[in-house]
Amino acid sequence: xxxxxxxxxxxxxxxxxxxxxxxxxxxxxxxxxxxxxxxxxxxxxxxxxxxxxxxxxxxxxxxxxxxxxxxxxxxxxxxxxxxxxxxxxxxxxxxxxxxxxxxxxxxxxxxxx
Amino acid sequence: xxxxxxxxxxxxxxxxxxxxxxxxxxxxxxxxxxxxxxxxxxxxxxxxxxxxxxxxxxxxxxxxxxxxxxxxxxxxxxxxxxxxxxxxxxxxxxxxxxxxxxxxxxxxxxx
Numbered sequence: 001x002x003x004x005x006x007x008x009x010x011x012x013x014x015x016x017x018x019x020x021x022x023x024x025x026x027x028x029x030x031x032x033x034x035x036x037x038x039x040x041x042x043x044x045x046x047x048x049x050x051x052x053x054x055x056x057x058x059x060x061x062x063x064x065x066x067x068x069x070x071x072x073x074x075x076x077x078x079x080x081x082x083x084x085x086x087x088x089x090x091x092x093x094x095x096x097x098x099x100x101x102x103x104x105x106x107x108x109x110x111x112x113x
Numbered sequence: 114x115x116x117x118x119x120x121x122x123x124x125x126x127x128x129x130x131x132x133x134x135x136x137x138x139x140x141x142x143x144x145x146x147x148x149x150x151x152x153x154x155x156x157x158x159x160x161x162x163x164x165x166x167x168x169x170x171x172x173x174x175x176x177x178x179x180x181x182x183x184x185x186x187x188x189x190x191x192x193x194x195x196x197x198x199x200x201x202x203x204x205x206x207x208x209x210x211x212x213x214x215x216x217x218x219x220x221x222x223x224x
Contacts, residue, residue, distance in 0.1 A: 098206065
């Protein structure tokens with residue numbers, strides 16, 4: 001069974017540009033979650049998508065947005081990049097429900113210069 | 114503000130010993146708890162989940178939950194150098210579905 005796949009693995013952008021990160025969940029998982037993990041910090045929840053809808057978002061500015069496609073894959077867009085957006089962005093998928101843990105992808109390392 | 118607290122460590126144990134990792138949480142509505150292992154430079158991997166008070170064993174791992182004390186722990190028996198990683202504790206309530214993660218405890222198992 002294929003795991004959660006993320007692309008690209010690494011991304012280097014200039015301040016003010018836009019970044020697009022992609023994620024494909026495990027087959028059968030309808031929920032996709034996005035997290036930011038900055039160096040030395042914990043996992044910060046960004047967005048949750050389920051069945052094509054945004055279900056919840058964390059305490060991040062609106063320039064962090066995304067969407068989920070009919071095949072449950074998802075993309076995260078970060079507009080007007082700032083230096084502090086440099087971090088590991090993790091996508092996770094699960095079945096919907098509080099009792100299900102996450103399967104994480106390998107992440108996208110975003111560097112803003 | 115829902116919080117999950119973990120000692121950042123590092124917790125250093127000799128090979129073959131029992132490693133004990135602890136976590137406390139503030140949200141009394143939390144009903145599901147998870148332990149993830151994260152190797153340096155890698156993504157977290159789910160290793161245990163627990164929903165009821167008491168112990169849950171899986172191989173060398175035992176998760177313990179005490180809802181009255183709002184306390185979760187992970188015991189690793191016969192620790193191996195390959196267990197050296199950061200262990201993240203997370204708790205989720207039925208209200209939001211989004212687990213709150215602790216910042217993790219770094220475990221070092223030395224030969």
